[in-house]
Every structure is written in structure tokens, then in C-alpha cells.
Amino acid sequence: MQGGYFVNIAVLGFGTVGKGVVEIVDGSESDCSIKTIFAREKYRNEIGDRLETNFDNILQDESIAIIVEVLGGETFAYDCIKRALNAHKHVVTANKNIISKHFIELTSLAKENHVALHYEASVGGGIPVIQTLIKSSATDQVYAISGVVNGTANYILTQMTQQGKTLEDALTEARESGFAEADATADLEGFDAARKLSILGTIAFKQPISYDDIQTRGINGVTPAIIEKVTSKGYHLKHAAVAKYVGNQMNLRCEPVLVKASHPFFHVENETNSISFQSTYNDTVTLIGLGAGSLPTASAIVSDIYLITRGQYYDAIVEPTVIDKISNIPTGEYFIVTEEEMVIKPASQVELDQSQFYASVVE
């Protein structure tokens, strides 16, 4: 990272992603340097002199221009981000929950304080989807987004499809590989994907898309027999986040979907993520890459730092309130899949029987 101005950085948190950020920045010929790492005392051996256990000291250190928030959790991290912005420090965060919940408040706060708030790592790991979408929504009209954005769910579905595993076994494996958390509820029930869609949708549609506005169903209930049935018909089962305009109303859904072999998501496997968006001038643009992992996520953070050192702050233009109507009535066709059969139904009938497993057909 060369050519910008020199900055000191404080990293809050020394988990997987925090360690990745330190590894990349320390290892590069760079205009920036990690001066301080905020973590618990028990990490002193590993961190050495850069350890700081008191956040106030970081806020008061005028030589620190950028704060990287990779603490995880919500309450304390949210507080840190707000205090950092108010102290006129740039903030780079990977925290999808905070960005999703407080988008308008925090981006406004950054603007008032003339600092950057960057969050590329909050969606899609190392895929530069946020930066791309901000530019596209500024210069084009984006009217639909769809994404495979939860690595754990996609890993599970891939393993079930390719290896015939059960959901439980695939989840255990994902945990052992280190990219599923102990509590995988948000991954399995689709809430993690909904958080990410709310961020993408907010940028793309230029109005706050709340997590609560998204119709969300997860992958719980998927059995090897269902996967076998789907595969035998030439489909792959994916979990997708979709935000699109149907007429002039927004349709916001995170749910199981079926894709054919010609669909870009068909071969998006394991922890790989993919995001497609449609716009007036460009038809469809698709991005594919690693959606999780220490270094991909850390590299998204480093890319955000790079932009700050060049004075290139995010400039998503988002109205403070929702301007278009949200109507989450299902559209298109759904497959109701049981272990015995796979029945196609028009979308208007799918809410009738919540006891069955059903998946939208994505073209």
C-alpha cells in the first residue's frame, strides 16, 4: 500500500480478523502502521508493547487517525465506533450487525465529523462488493441484488450436495474448519444473510432497508433426501438474499432457492460468496470470491484503509427514511420439496403450508 499519506492505526480486537489485519499491514511496504492493538491483558505475550487495554487512551492519542473495529459483539463495539467518530477518527469495521442496525446514524455521524466510516468487510469477505455497489448506485440505477452471502449455510448445502452429508455433520465440519461459530443460529435461520442484505439493499436502493423488513427463512429442515430430490432434477439448493423491485415496490427475501446449472450461483461452493446486481445500463454484474476467513476479510479492511489514506471516503447517498413501499409477497415459482416428490407451485400458494420445505426458483 503506497502513495497515500502516512497514518497510524489502532486495531480493536485480536480475534481471527484482527490478527489478519495485523499480519497484512505489518508485512507490507506500507504508508500505514499499526501503532496500537486493543485487547485483553492475557494477549500481552503475543502482542507485546502495542497492547492497549484502555480504549480511552486510544481516543486521546492524536497520532492515531484510523480505528479498525473487529471486536465482534454489539454494545461495546457500537459505543467504540461512535466515540471514535466523535473523536474525529476514521473507522473501518467488519461489524455487519452494527452497520445494518445503525446505518443512517453512523454514516451521518461520520459525515458530521468529516471522517470516513468504511465497512467493506461487513459483507462478502474479500469481495469488493460494497465499494462497487456504492459507485454503481451513484452512476446507474440498481434495481435488483441477489447474493449467496452466508458462508456457513453455503458450506453446509455444498457438503450435503456433494458428499451426501446430513446438515448436522456438515455443520460440525464447518465448526472444525473454523468458519462456523459455536452458535450458528444466525447462519442456519438466515438472519446473518438478512443483516448483509439490509446493508446491500440500503446502498443499492438509497433508502434504509431494515433487517426487520426482510422476509427470512433459513436452511433448517433440509435433509439429505430433499437435496437428492433437488439434485436429481438438475438444481442446486442455495440460500440466497434477494432484494428487487417488483413494479415500484421493494421485495426483500432471504430464503432457500433452486438454481440451474447456467446460474452464476450454481457452482458457488462452500465458503465462497457471490453477489449479483442488475442495473439499468449494465444488465447483470456478478462478483464471486471468498466470503469468509481471516485473510480475505482482513484484506477487505486493508482495502478500506487504503481508500482512507487517499482521501477516498465512501459516499453512499442514502435517504434518511424509507421512500418506496415494501411488499414481500412472493413472486415467480416455488418448489415444494418433500422426500417423495418435488411439486412446482406459483408463488401465491407457498405461504399456505409452512410445514413443508419450499424453495424459490431463481432464474
Next chain:
Amino acid sequence: MQGGYFVNIAVLGFGTVGKGVVEIVDGSESDCSIKTIFAREKYRNEIGDRLETNFDNILQDESIAIIVEVLGGETFAYDCIKRALNAHKHVVTANKNIISKHFIELTSLAKENHVALHYEASVGGGIPVIQTLIKSSATDQVYAISGVVNGTANYILTQMTQQGKTLEDALTEARESGFAEADATADLEGFDAARKLSILGTIAFKQPISYDDIQTRGINGVTPAIIEKVTSKGYHLKHAAVAKYVGNQMNLRCEPVLVKASHPFFHVENETNSISFQSTYNDTVTLIGLGAGSLPTASAIVSDIYLITRGQYYDAIVEPTVIDKISNIPTGEYFIVTEEEMVIKPASQVELDQSQFYASVVE
């Protein structure tokens, strides 16, 4: 396009792409305005008062900050770009030939004059590959790029694969659809792809990759029988531009390749383009989108203008001379394909028989 500072733009050229730029900028609530369109007198009815037939008047107009060069051709366009940069005007161009041939000279000239030289539209139409690659090569180490970057060749191969057409018939169709030029030599023989690879490689590997350094073979000689043979073995035939490090030497090739169904290029059809790159921290990132057409290409130009109005100039860091050795010895495996059989050979043997059709196997 909102939020930047207001600029006047001159568009040089009123062909397909020039018209697209005017359409998008005129139609948007925008911080910028097209003041002047440089074209021949015969376009006066269509262009009206904005027509300017004398380039000197544009150079001397101090209210014009950005010049969009979409003239096509080389000599005159190159002269215009140089004079514009020397007159301290920002330049946005779609001209892959000029950027490929004069990368170091023109980017240096822009830097000396403290103006931007942007060229997103030179590769991949509306896919934001240049902007993405500049960032990735600044913050990560990119060690391989591969791309389906010639829409005409890909259209022809897709039509031959899906409809059983001959190369000649598919080419005629591409011309009728308006995206193959009358002289399609550069498309069929791979030179167009090589120009684009030289630009991508220069940015990614941070040293000038000359078009002449790329081992280039086109799609001439592909017959329906060859396509049938390839398809029957589960492959798709594509034309790909590949630049990668093999050890510490650069391997630069534009040639026919075979991809399996799980490869991201397998379903990249017709005028769609795709570029993948591998880097140290991110493994593979793939971008897919429309690689040609008036509005996609124009939207890449508008995206470049958007960055300029925000002071976000391209900052690819490229050494003025080649630093790594180039060795274009083929690697991996090749298929020699005749109408009767498909024989796999190690790469070391493929130069032996130039009379046969052969394609590299891309994993």
C-alpha cells in the same frame, strides 16, 4: 451522480459509445454536464449547438475539465489525449489500443500535469475490473489473471456450441447484432484480447506488459466438429487471456482454452465477459458482466467521470520498465482436437504441431 463538484465535459466522438455517454449524463441528475461534442459537421442536426468541429477550441475552453475520448482509431485519438493532458484536462478513454501501447507515457503525463487518466471502459465494458485491480494490486499481491475479454470471439464460440453454427455464420450474426466490427481480425486472431491483457497485466504485476510479449492464438480454425468433440467430453471451448507467474517468471498467453462445468467461465456466454484474478490474501475473485455494448461501456466511462468529480484519481503504481523475466513456455495440459479425436498432451509438446487445433486446459 451527485455529491462531487460540478464539471463540464467534452466528448470526442459520436459513435455508439459516445452516444451512450451523452444519453446517460444528459439523463441523470448530475454534478456534471456535457458542454461540447466533438464530431463531424454532418452530425449537426443530431447534436445541435453542442457540436464542435475544431479540437483546439475544446482545449482552449477553460470551463471544460474532463475530456472523454471515444473516437476510435489510434493516431488522432492519441494526439488528442496527449494534448488534453498537457492542457491540464482530465481524460477518460475507452481506447484499449492507446492505453495498451502508451501506458507508461500517458499515465506519467497525467501525473506530471496533476490530472486523471481513467480507462475503465478499455477492458470488460461495464465490469469494474480496472478499478478493482488497481486497488487489489495496491493492497494485495496479484499473481494470476485470466479473462474472457473478447465479446465477439465469445459470442461466436457460444453460438457454435449452443446452436451448432459455423464460425462464419456466427460472425455474420455478431456483425448484424452490432457488436462485431466489419474487420474482425483482431477479435478472431486474439489481438484484441492481448491488448486488454497487456493493460490488466501491467496494473496487476506493476510493470509494463507489452502486447508483443503475449503469446497469442485466436479462434480461427475452430469447426463445428471440433466444438462437438469438446462438448461431448463435458468441456466448453473459450478464448481466454491469461497472465500468471510460473515460479518468478511471467507467463502471458491469449489462446483457446477448455473449461469444465465447475469453472466460472463455463457459463460466460455471448458478449458477456469475465475476469478472475488470484492474490495472496484473497485466493480467487471473479467478476462477470457485459463486456460490450453502448450503455455498459458508456456506464464505465460515467463511473470514471464520477471518480474524477470526487478527486479519486487512478493510482496504479507501475514500474517504468519490466522487472521480471517473461517466459511463455506453455504449462499444464493441452488438448489436441481434431474432428476425429481429442488427445491430451503435456504442454511441452504442443508447439510441435502448429497445424492442429489445440487448447489449454484451464483448471
